[in-house]
Amino acid sequence: MVEETFRSRFRTEVDGSDAPPGADYHMFIGPQHPWCEEPAHFIIHLKGERVVEANIRIGFNFRGMEKAMEARTWRQNTMLIPRACGICSAVHQNIYVRVVERLAGIEDQISERARLIRMFSCEAERIHSHMLWYGILAHDAGFDTMLHISWRDREIIMDIVEDLSGNRVNPALMLPGGVKRDIPKEKADRTRPKINDLIKKVEYHKKVFVEEASIRNRLEDVGVLTKDDAKKTTPNGPTGRASGLPFDVRKASPYELYDQLDWNLVYYTEGDILATTLVRLDETLESLRMCNQILDKLETAEGELLARVRPRIPAGEYFGRGEAPRGEDVHYGIANGTDKPERYKIRAPSLGNIDATLKRMDGEYIADMPVVLRSYDPCFSCTNRVMIVNDTTGEKLIIGQDEFAHKAIKAKKYNRPFF
Amino acid sequence: MSNELKELEDILKITFSKDLVKEVKKVEEGHFDILTTPDKAYDLMKILTEEAGIYHLSTVTAVEREKEFNVFYHIQHRIEEEFREVPINFIVTGINKDKPKTPSLLDFFVAADYYERECYDFFGIYFENHPFMQRLILPEKWPDDVRPMLKEYGWEELKEITLGIAKQISEND
Amino acid sequence: MKKILVMTGEVLKNQAKGPVTKHVLKRLEENPAPEDIRTIPIIIEDRCILCGTCVAVCPTHCLEMEKDDKDNGMIIMHTPQCMWCGHCQTYCPKDAIHIDRNPATSVLFSYNVRQDYSILTAKGSFKGEKADKKIEEKVAKGGKKLEELEKFRSGK
Numbered sequence: 097m098v099e100e101t102f103r104s105r106f107r108t109e110v111d112g113s114d115a116p117p118g119a120d121y122h123m124f125i126g127p128q129h130p131w132c133e134e135p136a137h138f139i140i141h142l143k144g145e146r147v148v149e150a151n152i153r154i155g156f157n158f159r160g161m162e163k164a165m166e167a168r169t170w171r172q173n174t175m176l177i178p179r180a181c182g183i184c185s186a187v188h189q190n191i192y193v194r195v196v197e198r199l200a201g202i203e204d205q206i207s208e209r210a211r212l213i214r215m216f217s218c219e220a221e222r223i224h225s226h227m228l229w230y231g232i233l234a235h236d237a238g239f240d241t242m243l244h245i246s247w248r249d250r251e252i253i254m255d256i257v258e259d260l261s262g263n264r265v266n267p268a269l270m271l272p273g274g275v276k277r278d279i280p281k282e283k284a285d286r287t288r289p290k291i292n293d294l295i296k297k298v299e300y301h302k303k304v305f306v307e308e309a310s311i312r313n314r315l316e317d318v319g320v321l322t323k324d325d326a327k328k329t330t331p332n333g334p335t336g337r338a339s340g341l342p343f344d345v346r347k348a349s350p351y352e353l354y355d356q357l358d359w360n361l362v363y364y365t366e367g368d369i370l371a372t373t374l375v376r377l378d379e380t381l382e383s384l385r386m387c388n389q390i391l392d393k394l395e396t397a398e399g400e401l402l403a404r405v406r407p408r409i410p411a412g413e414y415f416g417r418g419e420a421p422r423g424e425d426v427h428y429g430i431a432n433g434t435d436k437p438e439r440y441k442i443r444a445p446s447l448g449n450i451d452a453t454l455k456r457m458d459g460e461y462i463a464d465m466p467v468v469l470r471s472y473d474p475c476f477s478c479t480n481r482v483m484i485v486n487d488t489t490g491e492k493l494i495i496g497q498d499e500f501a502h503k504a505i506k507a508k509k510y511n512r513p514f515f
Numbered sequence: 516m517s518n519e520l521k522e523l524e525d526i527l528k529i530t531f532s533k534d535l536v537k538e539v540k541k542v543e544e545g546h547f548d549i550l551t552t553p554d555k556a557y558d559l560m561k562i563l564t565e566e567a568g569i570y571h572l573s574t575v576t577a578v579e580r581e582k583e584f585n586v587f588y589h590i591q592h593r594i595e596e597e598f599r600e601v602p603i604n605f606i607v608t609g610i611n612k613d614k615p616k617t618p619s620l621l622d623f624f625v626a627a628d629y630y631e632r633e634c635y636d637f638f639g640i641y642f643e644n645h646p647f648m649q650r651l652i653l654p655e656k657w658p659d660d661v662r663p664m665l666k667e668y669g670w671e672e673l674k675e676i677t678l679g680i681a682k683q684i685s686e687n688d
Numbered sequence: 689m690k691k692i693l694v695m696t697g698e699v700l701k702n703q704a705k706g707p708v709t710k711h712v713l714k715r716l717e718e719n720p721a722p723e724d725i726r727t728i729p730i731i732i733e734d735r736c737i738l739c740g741t742c743v744a745v746c747p748t749h750c751l752e753m754e755k756d757d758k759d760n761g762m763i764i765m766h767t768p769q770c771m772w773c774g775h776c777q778t779y780c781p782k783d784a785i786h787i788d789r790n791p792a793t794s795v796l797f798s799y800n801v802r803q804d805y806s807i808l809t810a811k812g813s814f815k816g817e818k819a820d821k822k823i824e825e826k827v828a829k830g831g832k833k834l835e836e837l838e839k840f841r842s843g844k
């Protein structure tokens with residue numbers, strides 16, 4: 097039985113009548129706030145400097161994707177599904193194509209090569225997502241140097257992804273039946289030294305987080321989530337693994353070819369923010385090593401890249417799971433024999449982690465709020481880079497978002513081309 | 516007694532009393548469906564959580580069938596020594612379409628709170644004994660009787676409602 | 689002490705190098721975009737048989753086709769709506785449409801109204817005048833986006 101004290105943090109009354117007794121200040125963060133790019137509304141009840149209870153309201157960025165999927169064909173949905181999340185797009189697509197393959201009954205026709213390329217895409221995504229995250233965490237803790245260092249090094253993996261898939265953030269390599277693009281030998285050879293380089297850099301990042309006192313003191317013993325609390329609030333992914341719940345879908349029920357690779361499950365038992373950070377840092381290293389293994393395997397792996405899938409999917413239902421950078425990602429698909437899904441349910445990992453994260457806040461200082469709330473990795477999209485090529489002169493120019501918007505408005509206003 | 520039920524009982528190390536479970540299906544190796552009805556769901560989940568020690572709820576899915584609603588509780592049986600999970604789809608079948616009602620399983624999982632409210636929001640399924648059965652995601656001005664995930668509402672209709680709300684707000688400002 | 693020395697070294701090095709950003713244009717030339725970067729699609733005209741598969745599979749509905757038979761017809765595209773997903777390339781039976789052949793077309797948005805629509809291919813009798821006229825018609829209406837905006841403002 098769940099005790100009364102463990103009520104969910106999603107219950108907030110609009111008029112504030114649910115404030116806990118003893119709280120004398122109430123802080124409202126969001127839906128629009130410079131700290132938090134995500135549109136969520138946090139309500140934090142304080143007594144003095146200490147947090148009594150933190151609550152949340154969600155629903156400010158509702159896009160109706162599940163309904164939209166019912167109106168599109170299975171083929172078109174392959175490109176809608178990665179848009180569920182800005183940064184873990186590959187894993188959403190991976191689960192989707194596995195659900196479709198299972199429903200169509202062509203699971204065994206997928207070649208080893210296609211599976212390896214899918215895995216590479218997923219792991220590369222995990223690396224860049226984690227690197228982005230601990231950069232921002234350092235920024236929230238007031239350690240901006242680390243932000244710049246980790247984001248600078250993140251460009252290496254972004255270049256790899258761009259080279260292999262043609263896109264920087266949204267690789268969109270997968271299709272039901274296989275993958276869209278191959279990783280030819282030249283590209284693999286180009287990629288290997290970059291990955292080895294990155295391994296050294298991430299090891300250095302880990303050293304900074306472990307040894308540098310100014311950041312370590314900010315994270316250690318802050319926002320502890322004990323194992324018992326974790327069991328009750330059902331966090332998943334790195335949030336759970338930092339509190340001693342050693343479950344990773346890649347190990348727990350292996351999909352693709354994860355059982356053929358040699359890798360370790362990372363978990364810590366401390367449950368504080370430093371543990372979540374270290375879980376992600378270690379995982380980044382594991383993923384980088386996995387990438388190397390995948391590239392080695394690709395040299396000998398054979399097979400067709402794309403098996404044929406009919407547009408009509410026979411009736412059936414399947415529950416697919418996968419490990420996104422943020423945790424366990426869950427899809428449930430129902431087909432009815434036509435070329436459109438009957439129902440498709442998506443549960444992205446962050447929703448399951450919010451309760452546990454807000455539980456961490458109890459009794460903490462308000463000054464630790466940014467670090468603790470960042471710890472579950474609220475995801476936001478980082479497609480901030482725009483490259484403009486003048487097609488007559490071939491001149492190139494890279495500008496930021498603001499300047500781009502400025503130029504675009506001007507161009508629209510005076511009805512003239514961009515340059 | 517079916518083989519699947521036996522296998523699941525071996526994994527969970529418990530025995531179900533026969534009348535609680537309607538059917539057990541095996542989806543693939545180590546992945547099961549348990550079917551039950553609304554009046555027995557609470558007791559069955561009590562056995563699963565208290566005797567078998569299941570504590571993780573992945574999500575709750577509501578599905579509209581031709582004559583009834585189904586509610587899926589996707590739970591995981593976790594074996595910590597082997598780092599292994601056994602996904603189980605706990606399916607509450609036969610929920611009446613005119614007055615959709617099913618017991619809330621909030622007593623066993625904190626997470627059921629918002630997942631169940633999401634189903635209430637989109638399908639209008641009422642979870643009995645839930646202390647805070649309110650909207651989770653849809654906007655405050657959304658009409659109460661419109662449950663957008665039901666098949667009777669098309670894309671165009673929903674678009675009209677949404678635009679109507681937007682217009683109403685912009686006029687009030 | 690050692691730390692401080694290292695830090696001083698870094699500072700001096702960075703001082704000498706100057707800001708990184710001033711080299712941006714130069715660095716861009718050194719690191720060009722990959723050969724097969726995703727862009728808006730182009731059609732190889734001789735191969736296309738106007739079967740309409742690309743129009744049917746496009747998730748954003750940005751392609752439009754008009755044809756009399758397999759030699760007379762055209763495909764036009766609402767350029768800003770394309771998300772470079774490459775479905776059209778994957779499912780084309782004749783391998784006629786490509787999103788990765790011409791990095792120079794990776795113009796993200798073009799706010800020039802004339803360019804909101806572009807002709808991907810125009811064959812036979814649709815070549816030249818007819819295709820131009822069609823685009824002109826679309827542009828005169830103000831493009832898809834403006835059309836929808838008008839509809840919203842008028843409250844219909």
Ligand code: SF4
Pocket residue numbers: 731735736737738739740741742743779780781782783784785
């Ligand atoms: S480009 Fe390919 S898919 Fe599109 S109409 Fe031509 S032949 Fe058909």
Ligand code: SF4
Pocket residue numbers: 729745746747748749750751769770771772773774775776777787
């Ligand atoms: S790349 Fe994708 S969005 Fe663009 S035209 Fe092709 S199918 Fe449509």
